[in-house]
Amino acid sequence: MNLNELVNRNKEYTKHGNVANYIPELSKANPNCLGVAVAKCGESVIAAGDSNIKFTIQSISKPLILIMALLDYGEEIVFSKVGKEPTGDSFNSIRRLETINEFTKPYNPMINAGAIAISSLIKGKSNNEKIERILNFIRKLSNNNDIKINMDVYLSEKRTGNKNRAMAYFLKDIGILEGDVEEILDLYFMHCSIEADIIDLANIARVLACAGKDPLTNEVIIPRRIVQIVNTLMTTCGMYDESGEFAVNVGLPSKSGVGGGIMTVVPGKMGIAVYAPALDKKGNSVAGVKLLEDISNEYNLSIY
Numbered sequence: 001m002n003l004n005e006l007v008n009r010n011k012e013y014t015k016h017g018n019v020a021n022y023i024p025e026l027s028k029a030n031p032n033c034l035g036v037a038v039a040k041c042g043e044s045v046i047a048a049g050d051s052n053i054k055f056t057i058q059s060i061s062k063p064l065i066l067i068m069a070l071l072d073y074g075e076e077i078v079f080s081k082v083g084k085e086p087t088g089d090s091f092n093s094i095r096r097l098e099t100i101n102e103f104t105k106p107y108n109p110m111i112n113a114g115a116i117a118i119s120s121l122i123k124g125k126s127n128n129e130k131i132e133r134i135l136n137f138i139r140k141l142s143n144n145n146d147i148k149i150n151m152d153v154y155l156s157e158k159r160t161g162n163k164n165r166a167m168a169y170f171l172k173d174i175g176i177l178e179g180d181v182e183e184i185l186d187l188y189f190m191h192c193s194i195e196a197d198i199i200d201l202a203n204i205a206r207v208l209a210c211a212g213k214d215p216l217t218n219e220v221i222i223p224r225r226i227v228q229i230v231n232t233l234m235t236t237c238g239m240y241d242e243s244g245e246f247a248v249n250v251g252l253p254s255k256s257g258v259g260g261g262i263m264t265v266v267p268g269k270m271g272i273a274v275y276a277p278a279l280d281k282k283g284n285s286v287a288g289v290k291l292l293e294d295i296s297n298e299y300n301l302s303i304y
């Protein structure tokens, strides 16, 4: 089956699940959409279904700011703030922070608490400079200079993100966050609200799939060790408390976001991105996961 046929076959799954509404602005997404883009190493991007819809990347920003923090500070400092272990809890769970005495830091950078800690490690004199650095990095990875923030989504989350706010103040209390908590949160809300389409995300995933190299210039944008760290953490933690099931059924490093996107890396071969905004209870795109299962099986892509 080709990509179009696989999209058509999975279209029925867009009727399952619900569009996120805890960030009010996200509830405006059209739940009928389904699209996929594939960027193979050394080839141009191909897409099927709804491929030109822009959505906010939300938690797909987490592996990207992790890469920046690793480039800026190195492994030792980054992993003094955040662990490398899955939680088995939901992405915005607060409960393990209270048992933090055993662990002293958020479990991993793919959950909200961990990503807020990583946001505090982005270098820059002001938040403006920091978000501009993040945008420029994503523009480079996606080969799209038009990448920007969706201000409505950003303001919507800033207004309603009290659970993230609570977690951030807790992290400040236990010494994980340095600096102004509201500013760190603001940067977190901004990078979650960066807008992209699946072609952009497939391009980004291709860099992680193809030795960290810019496909146009062959320049190494992400060193091998960082590719290894990020792809591994996406495999074990990228789909939150569904990462195990997803690893069994799809078997590829992936990161989902509550905007409805999933970015998937097929190491050595290609980057894939899917979009379908209706989510399951764990915050992952229902039709997107189903489509990735089909693609992985059809083309024999699981790394296991």
Ligand SMILES: NC(=O)CC[C@H](N)C(=O)O
Binding pocket: 057, 058, 059, 060, 091, 092, 112, 157, 164, 192, 256, 257, 258, 259, 283
């Ligand atoms: N899973 C996600 O995509 C969550 C990101 C969202 N901005 C939040 O903090 O809740």
